[in-house]
Amino acid sequence: MPIITISRGSASGGLSLATGLADRLGYQLVSREDIIAEASRFGVSEERLQEAILKPFRFMERFRDQRRQYLAFVQEALCERAKGDQIIYHGNAGHLLLSGISHVLCVRLIAPPAYRIAVVMERQHLAREDAIGYIQQMDRQRQSWTRYLYGVDWLDPSLYDLTVNLQTLDEEGAVDVVAAAALRPEFQPTEESRMAMANLLLASRVRAALAADQATASVDVEVRAEGDVVHLKGKVRPASLVEPIIRVASGVSGVRDVDRQNLDAPDYTV
Helix, strand or coil, rough: CCCCEEECCCCCHHHHHHHHHHHHHHHHEEEEEHHHHHHHHCCCCCHHHHHHHCCHHHHHHHHHHHHHHHHHHHHHHHHHHCCCCCCCEEEECHHHHHHEEEEEEEEEECCCCHHHHHHHHHEEEEECCHHHHHHHHHHHHHHHHHHHHHHHCCCHHHHEEEEEEECCCHHHHHHHHHHHHCHHHHHCCHHHHHHHHHHHHHHHHHHHHHCCCCCCCCCEEEEECCCCCCEEEEEEEHHHHHHHHHHHCCCCCCCEEEEEEEECCCCCCC
């Protein structure tokens, strides 16, 4: 059975859809808060992790390295939960953090404005105009966040396998549609997709280890895994950081070898 990610705007019925699917399919429900709580084991408070995910990107521009570190922790925590399949993740950018895995069913949930406004008015105890302003602000914030971090438009339909609109379907109908899609052969795990998930998990572990180590926390390199070999790519300044990078990456469980050939580090010699 596939992994399911649900992307939606604020107050668009994401939790109801996720809960209904979990009950229908017997899946484990995983929220953004669950992942943040698990990511905090790297020694960062849940509050700071929340800021890295939810605050407008301008807020964290001064702390770009910290934000990158925190997101490495969040991705590692999500990959750890996703390695066993049969989870439903309703949180920020699940479809982007698990990109490239064919047995991830990426769902976009849309709700009509009246639905969203009513939910926010009740949940936040706001007047109608204030609720509208809140929704618009949150949508802009989420769009800016995904464009800044991933270079994509959050609203781009090509990022999703399925779009469900609560304008025409009620919540039970939305569950029916997504549950049916989850049974499609196109989204079932294969040997290749499980290997892709294992590679993503190992790469995320290495990124998190680099971000958590004081000697390498400021390093920004691309990490890719193939089996038990980790490939590193990027500029390293100063060159003295190469050895700590290799040391940390080599120390991650499951790593047999580290390929450093694509590290751009002037004056570094093996």
